[in-house]
Amino acid sequence: MYMAYTNTTNSHSLHRSANTSKGMTLTSGYTKAIVRFVLLAIILGTVFSFGAIVQAYAGDPAATTTSTSQTKQVVISEVSQIVVTEKIVIQRGDTIWQIASLHKKNGENIRSYIDKIKTINHLTTSSLQEGQVLILPGS
Structure with a gap:
């Protein structure tokens, strides 16, 4: 001013x-x-x-692919039992809950099946990475 x-x-x-x-x-x-x-x-x-x-x-599950690549493998143990295990390759958008609900036996608890998946694959969390191979519990 x-x-x-x-x-x-x-x-x-x-x-x-x-x-x-x-x-x-x-x-x-x-x-x-x-x-x-x-x-x-x-x-x-x-x-x-x-x-x-x-x-x-x-x-968005519609924006991601949820199909998993699957291979079956036969493992013969020392007691001559045939155990069929399934390996899947994780695709983008797959969750451990979704995989467990698709592959569990009828009447089996989904949470116990998830615990089996985590135990077999030595997982400490439920996080999955694209391209990761998971071994599913045998039938």
Whole structure:
């Protein structure tokens, strides 16, 4: 703000100049604040909607392939028992619950079957990786 002194008789007083608003006006300050707020809202909206899209496609079973590649193997133990084991290759989107529900015996508890899968494959968690080979308990 520009302040000017004027010389009058014996008194010095401050007078405002006619050009007091050399910088921002009050309305342009509000306008800039509103524009910044709108831009921030747009950026945040874009970031959050991108995250929601990724989350939706990551959890959508229709967007992922759930077929598993299967091979059967015959293992002959020392007692001459034939045990048929099944190996599957984990595909994108497969879960241990889904695999257990497809391959368990009728009437068998799915949680106990998952425990058997984890024991045979030396798993400490239920996390599976694409391309991982799982050995399923024999029938």
